[in-house]
Amino acid sequence: MWRQTLFWVIVSCILFYMTIPAIVVVMTSFNPGEILSFPPNGFSLRWYEKALTYPDFRGAFRTGLIVALISSTLALVIGTSFAFLVVRYVFPGKNLLEGILSSPLIIPHFTTGFGFLLLGAHLNLNQTLTIIIMTHVVLVLPFVARAVYVSLLNIDPNFERSAANLGASPFMVLSRITVPLIIPGMAGGWLVASILSLTEFSASLYVTASRTQTLPVAMYNYIREYTDPTVAAVSALLIIATMLILMAANHFLGLRKILAIDSH
Amino acid sequence: MNTNNSGHSVDIVEVTKTFANVTAVHKVSLNIRKGEFMTLLGPSGCGKTTLLNMVAGFETQTSGAIRIDGKDISDVPPFMRETGMVFQSYALFPHMNVFDNIAFGLRMRKLPAKEIKAEVERALDMMKLSGMEGRRVRQLSGGQQQRIALARAIVIRPKVLLLDEPLSALDKNLRLQMQVELKELHQKTGLTTIFVTHDQGEALSLSDRVVVMSRGEVQQVSAPIELYTQPANGFVASFIGEINALPKARCQKSGQDFRFEVCPEISLNGRQPARLELKDGQMVHIFIRPEHIEIAGPRHNGANIVKGNVAAHIYQGTHTQTRVNVPGIGLVELRTKGAAAIDQAPLGSEIALSVPLDEAVILPA
Ligand SMILES: Nc1ncnc2c1ncn2[C@@H]1O[C@H](COP(=O)(O)OP(=O)(O)OP(=O)(O)O)[C@@H](O)[C@H]1O
Ligand SMILES: [Mg+2]
Numbered sequence: 001m002w003r004q005t006l007f008w009v010i011v012s013c014i015l016f017y018m019t020i021p022a023i024v025v026v027m028t029s030f031n032p033g034e035i036l037s038f039p040p041n042g043f044s045l046r047w048y049e050k051a052l053t054y055p056d057f058r059g060a061f062r063t064g065l066i067v068a069l070i071s072s073t074l075a076l077v078i079g080t081s082f083a084f085l086v087v088r089y090v091f092p093g094k095n096l097l098e099g100i101l102s103s104p105l106i107i108p109h110f111t112t113g114f115g116f117l118l119l120g121a122h123l124n125l126n127q128t129l130t131i132i133i134m135t136h137v138v139l140v141l142p143f144v145a146r147a148v149y150v151s152l153l154n155i156d157p158n159f160e161r162s163a164a165n166l167g168a169s170p171f172m173v174l175s176r177i178t179v180p181l182i183i184p185g186m187a188g189g190w191l192v193a194s195i196l197s198l199t200e201f202s203a204s205l206y207v208t209a210s211r212t213q214t215l216p217v218a219m220y221n222y223i224r225e226y227t228d229p230t231v232a233a234v235s236a237l238l239i240i241a242t243m244l245i246l247m248a249a250n251h252f253l254g255l256r257k258i259l260a261i262d263s264h
Numbered sequence: 265m266n267t268n269n270s271g272h273s274v275d276i277v278e279v280t281k282t283f284a285n286v287t288a289v290h291k292v293s294l295n296i297r298k299g300e301f302m303t304l305l306g307p308s309g310c311g312k313t314t315l316l317n318m319v320a321g322f323e324t325q326t327s328g329a330i331r332i333d334g335k336d337i338s339d340v341p342p343f344m345r346e347t348g349m350v351f352q353s354y355a356l357f358p359h360m361n362v363f364d365n366i367a368f369g370l371r372m373r374k375l376p377a378k379e380i381k382a383e384v385e386r387a388l389d390m391m392k393l394s395g396m397e398g399r400r401v402r403q404l405s406g407g408q409q410q411r412i413a414l415a416r417a418i419v420i421r422p423k424v425l426l427l428d429e430p431l432s433a434l435d436k437n438l439r440l441q442m443q444v445e446l447k448e449l450h451q452k453t454g455l456t457t458i459f460v461t462h463d464q465g466e467a468l469s470l471s472d473r474v475v476v477m478s479r480g481e482v483q484q485v486s487a488p489i490e491l492y493t494q495p496a497n498g499f500v501a502s503f504i505g506e507i508n509a510l511p512k513a514r515c516q517k518s519g520q521d522f523r524f525e526v527c528p529e530i531s532l533n534g535r536q537p538a539r540l541e542l543k544d545g546q547m548v549h550i551f552i553r554p555e556h557i558e559i560a561g562p563r564h565n566g567a568n569i570v571k572g573n574v575a576a577h578i579y580q581g582t583h584t585q586t587r588v589n590v591p592g593i594g595l596v597e598l599r600t601k602g603a604a605a606i607d608q609a610p611l612g613s614e615i616a617l618s619v620p621l622d623e624a625v626i627l628p629a
Contacts, residue, residue, distance in 0.1 A: 158355035161322050164342040165349045166369035166420060173343075176368075180359045 022239060029232035036227050047233040056210075057234060060218035064198050067129065067214060071136035072144070072193035076186060078137070079145035087152040100142070112138055113203030120207060127209035135207050139200060140193035147192065151185025152178075191249055195242055271299030271456045272333050272423040274319065279328030281314050281480075288314040290480040291328070296424075296458065301450050303459045305467040306477035307503070312460040315477075316426050319458065321345045332423055343372075348422030348455075352429040354413040356401040362388075362412055363397035369420035387415040390449070407438045414446075418453060425457040431466065443470060464504050468492065476500050494538060494625070501551040501625050508557070508596050510550040512629050517544040524550060524621070527592035533567050534621035540628060547629035554585065556623050557598035559609060560616040568619050572596065574609045588617060 024038055031037060032044035051057060086097050116135040120126040155178065163177045164170075201216035208217050215238070219231050274296040281289040289311040296302045304312045317323040319330055321342035329336050337345060348369075356365050366387055370380045388394050391411040401409060410430060417425060431439045431446075447470055450457055461467055467474045468488040476483040476491065476499070484496040495501035502509060513524040513532075522534045522542065532550075536542065560569050572590035584605045588596050598617065609615045 156353060156355060158351045158353055159357060161320075161342070162349065162351060162355040163357070163368065164322075165320055165345075165347060166416065167343050167346075167372035168368070169343050169372075172372060177357060 022235075025232050026236045026239070029229050029236045031229045031232075034228050036229050036232065047229045048237070050228075050230045051233040051237060054222075054230065056213075056218050056222065057215065057230075060213050060215045063129070063132075063212055064214035064216075067132050067136055068194040068197035071133045071197050072140055072190050074133070074137050075141045075144045075193050076148075076190045079141050079143075079189065080148045080182075080186060082141075082145045083149040083152055086149060109139060109200070109203040110206070113206035116203070117206040127207065127212055129212060132204065132207050132212060132214070135203050136197045136200065139203060140196050143196065144186075144189035144193050147185045147189030148182055151182040155181050187249070191245065195245070199238065199242075271297075271454050273298050274424055274456060274458070275329075275331040275334070276315070276319070277329045277331065279315070279318060279325045279330060281311070281318060281323060282326045287480055289318070289325075292477075292480075292482050293328075294475060294482070294485065296456060299454045299456055301447075301457045301459065301470060301472045303461060303467040303471040303474045304477060305461055305464060305474050305503075306483075307462060310477045311480040312462075312477060313428055314480075316349070316428050316458060316460055319424065320347045320349050320426055346420070346423045347426050348417030348420055348424070349426040350410075350413045350417050350428065350430045352432060354409045354430075354433075356409055356412055356416075358402060360401070361397065362393070362399050362401060362404075365401060365412055366416045366419055369416065373420070383419055384415075387419040390418075390452070391415045406434050407442065410434065410442060411445075414449070418449070418455065422455065425453075425455045427457065427459045429460050429462070432461070432463070439466075446470060468504070476503060478503075493623070495551070498549055498551070498627060501627070505553060506597065506599075507551045507553050507625070510552065510593055512547050513550055515542045515544065515546045515548055517542060524548065524626075526550070530570055530590075530592050532619060532621055534624065534626065537626040540626060542626075549627045549629050550621065551625040551627070552619065552621070553623070554597045554599035556620065557596065558618045559586075559598070559600065559605060560618040568621070569616050570596075570619055571614060571616050574611050574613055574615060577606045577611065579603055579606065588615065590617070 027040055028036060028038050029047055030043050030045070031040035032042040032046065033040075082097075085091075086094060113135060116131055116138075117126070120128075120131040123131075125131045159177055159181065160173050163173045168176060198214075199216055200214070201220065204214050204217050205220065208214060210221070213221065215234070219234055223231050274294075276292055276294040276296075279289060279292045280287065292311075292315060294302070304315060306312055314323060318325050321337070321340065325338070329338060331337065332345075357368065360368070363384055366384045367380050370383055375383070384397070385394070388397065391414060393408065393411055393415065396404070396408070396412075401412065404412070410433075413430070427446075431442050434442060443466060446459075459467075459470065468491070471488055473485060473487055474491050475485050478499050484491060484500045486494070486496075491500065491504055495504060498509070501507050510526055513526045516523040516525060516531075520536070522536065523531050524534055525531045542548065570590050570593065572588040572593075574586060575589045575595065576587040578585040578587070583599050583601055584603055586598050586600065586605050586609065588598065590596050596617065596619075
């Protein structure tokens with residue numbers, strides 16, 4: 001009995017430790033005062049109103065959304081082809097690619113951002129949506145490729161053989177068997193990619209300008225000038241939005257599938 | 265689904281398959297007749313699946329030819345070969361329900377929806393699956409999945425039915441039941457069938473003919489009874505059923521009388537084996553099945569009597585397997601009805617065994 005109690009105490013402690021920063025930010029966002037301070041000394045929703053109406057945030061959110069949708073979709077297309085290549089074909093360098101897919105990334109985000117800043121200047125693309133999207137594709141690609149890679153590996157090759165045996169041409173096998181079976185992986189990869197893109201900061205800082213800034217960059221710029229809790233309110237809204245997206249995904253696709261715990 | 269008389273023949277001609285450094289199948293030649301139920305039997309890794317995969321087109325042979333109705337199909341891609349394969353893991357499509365699984369092949373053939381529905385229903389009926397159309401395949405038991413996999417393969421009316429250990433994932437009772445159903449299905453459809461198994465009982469009870477394979481090579485192709493009573497070599501003799509392998513014996517021939525000297529103290533009388541011309545002094549291997557050895561009376565001292573000590577009794581309900589240590593031969597297994605032997609020949613006691621060679625298998629050493 002006490003073992004179970006101990007187990008739950010430990011689990012609660014870990015959960016608390018992991019969520020404490022978010023809890024502090026959310027609590028601060030309700031602070032009626034003009035100063036970012038913790039703990040709050042009252043309750044007010046005024047900073048939420050400010051967050052939702054402040055033009056910089058509105059613009060940045062729109063830009064961020066466009067960037068996230070386009071870059072994660074591009075990453076999905078590229079990552080899926082990449083995963084297919086690695087799983088289905090034998091070619092020189094295959095092991096290297098497979099290694100990249102299955103190990104954590106080694107290039108820091110700010111390096112990627114800095115690189116694209118220099119490249120953008122050279123190509124005359126600086127601070128355009130194009131260069132931001134290019135940057136984000138690089139950042140989220142591994143996550144999409146990895147999600148699809150895992151779901152492809154999990155497909156029993158006999159499913160495809162069986163379909164061919166029953167008369168399905170290679171195209172039919174792909175469209176009726178393979179793709180439907182990796183859809184959860186693709187959806188999961190795409191979702192993780194868009195959330196990452198939406199909240200990415202360090203690389204975006206290099207490649208955006210005030211006209212094209214994404215939400216995290218706008219928040220950073222805001223906090224450099226003002227000290228009121230609006231940024232905390234934006235953070236809380238982002239957390240809620242992310243949670244809603246994940247809950248919807250869970251409802252329609254099943255979180256097990258999204259997280260590739262159970263591939264088919 | 266009555267496709268009687270629509271069987272197709274399959275000829276496998278000198279087929280070899282070499283992977284990077286293993287030869288999985290070596291110069292295999294088989295002629296499978298129209299409507300025949302042919303079983304590939306052999307230990308794990310002997311190349312059964314590889315051979316089946318080459319017939320289905322999933323693997324390309326390194327050399328040799330495969331013909332259906334006399335036409336070489338080596339260049340025909342898998343999806344145009346019209347073979348119906350049932351995989352060991354069934355490979356039912358997890359994202360489709362039972363109906364869609366069975367209808368898959370018909371849809372690929374672009375049959376009208378009404379016809380597809382009728383065909384699928386007929387297949388469901390035949391496999392005793394009616395009413396399961398809408399079920400997800402994951403919710404079904406092993407036996408049901410097995411039937412669906414079979415229904416999915418036969419509904420396209422394949423030229424050959426290829427079954428890769430389809431019963432090995434089922435528990436014993438279900439396996440016996442499915443054996444019966446498989447046999448009935450074969451009789452009803454008349455489909456030429458290649459069945460893979462490493463279970464010799466299954467092979468003997470289901471097949472018209474059995475191919476015994478070992479290390480990628482064919483050891484023997486025979487009807488079940490012949491396989492059991494006249495194995496072509498030592499491998500087949502010991503692989504099919506249980507058998508005692510006696511030490512190498514010297515054949516002493518005088519006229520029509522044969523004696524086999526197993527060791528200086530033991531000589532057994534025998535006769536000319538069916539397919540082997542023996543010469544005087546020739547060395548032979550003698551194999552004898554446990555059910556052909558008997559416990560002789562205590563004072564028995566005639567021909568083909570050997571003596572030994574009882575080492576173990578293994579009681580198995582219908583029969584008892586008794587292990588006797590015979591000096592000069594080693595451990596000899598015999599099988600007697602019921603449990604009588606356990607009282608008759610207590611552990612450690614000396615008993616006499618009668619070892620007639622009438623039904624023994626005698627092969628050149
Ligand atoms: N794709 C492959 N690459 C390399 N070697 C292979 C391949 N497929 C099979 N082999 C080898 O070929 C031999 C025959 O394999 P196969 O699967 O045909 O045996 P099997 O008789 O079906 O065995 P089991 O009863 O275990 O299914 C084995 O040694 C196996 O390791
Ligand atoms: Mg096999």
